[in-house]
Amino acid sequence: MGSAPDRLRGVAVWLIIAGLVRLSHGGAVDPEPVEQVSGEACAEGRCETETEPLLSAVLHSDPGDIPSLTGTESRSPRVTCDRRSITERSTVQILNASQDLMELLNASSTECSLVLFYTTWCQFSANLAPHFNTLPRVFPSMHFVALDASQHSSLSTRFGTVAVPNILLFQGAKPMARFNQTERTLETLSSFITNQTGFEASPDQTVLEEGPLPAVPVRGIDWLFVFSVLFLSGFGLYALLCSDSVLRLVPDHVHQD
Template identity: 35%
Template sequence: MILLRSFINFIVPFLILVTNITSEETTEEIVTQAIVKDAEQESEQVHTSEEKDSVKINAELAVNATNTISTNNITKINCSLEKIYGPVEIVNATRLMELLILEPGPSNRSRNDKDGKQLPGTCVLVLFYARWCIFSSHAAPHFNAIPRSFPHIKAVAIDAIKHQSFNAQYGIVGVPTLMLVHNGKPVAKFNDTVYTLELFAKFVSHLTNLQPNGSLYVTSADFKGPVANTPSNEVDYCLVLSWIFIIACVLYFTSRSRWWQQFVELIQNTWRESNAQHEHVD
């Protein structure tokens, strides 16, 4: 018994010591593995973020390159330099049709080809305006100054209200609308909401091979004409007829509605009751 107790007293502390050492080593291994795992995750996150940044930079470079290529690949129309035109001409539908008819020659035969814009041809700036429109009046002096800056472009103005035959053909939905025509074929519309000579010149230079002739300025004579800079007090009969038609439609559909019928019946019943009370008093 004494030997057995001595053996137990010796073995138990030894086992406890071995267990503590093993647990400490296991804990150190777990901590070490956790640290290594965290380090690997951080490294992966760094590489992932670097890859994302790299992809983002490459995408931005690709977009910039695409924009540069699209800007450089714009095919500018070739305006003929043979004629020098005078001031703005106010035209009617017949005169505008004459100006937009193609002249015989190679430009006429190849007007549907991709290289049609590169062939020299007549360039016409057409302003669709209305005499009563205040925005057309604001744009008038700046448009009147265009022939001085671009003498090789024919500038004409047409009243889109009086001559409506071109509105549907060229998609004119509002005034003023400035359109560039090359060899009788519409090229582009001026889409800015501010109508100034500088923006008009930028619009023309961006689409054609022409640059402004000298400095851009508007004189006092440009405010006098040909296109008037003060709106007229004309009666728009089309607008009046439109309002009459709208009011007539509203009255018709209102009279056919149940609400209107109930309202009429209420008035009739009230009138009958009032007449019955007067007869009873009499």
């Protein structure tokens, strides 16, 4: 069993590697000027999610299970969806960390739902928000759900969400198609829904400026990076105090005691 200094050195090496990975992600260059938040990388119109869900999704998910469609392939409906019974004004339902998407979707139902995986810090998710907030008014016969991928890592892994925003069409609790266009506007989203379900869009397609989904990215604190810096600073001070150059400054009688 190693000594305490050896164990501390091992932990320090691990934290240095983690810090370098975070810095490399935070320094990624995007084709468009996008503000980097929480040290994560944005590229090609999407923001990468946390490292662990990203690796898990790559290892355990099968992207071939969900067709990736741009919404322009065919005009014939691909999914037979029952219309939602309209009892009140529809809006985007945002799941909190304790809610289960599978229970909300209801496996025995044949109604269709459009589910958005997003994060509050991602600029692309914020750009999409006004358009997604408008969809319940344009398609009142469907359900629209949004969830923070960082709070639902198990669902992100299950459905292969390695970058946000990610949009899936569900029939009941079964994923049927993935929206995969780079341009995420009300027009392209409406075209995707119409082509997949056959539902006609409402003529009123004015994009809402306000809604449940935030249209401005929220800054976050990368606690792992902060902890890494503090730990490395403390370990560096400890190593300095235990070095031979410092011990030589201590009087001989102190060493003897």
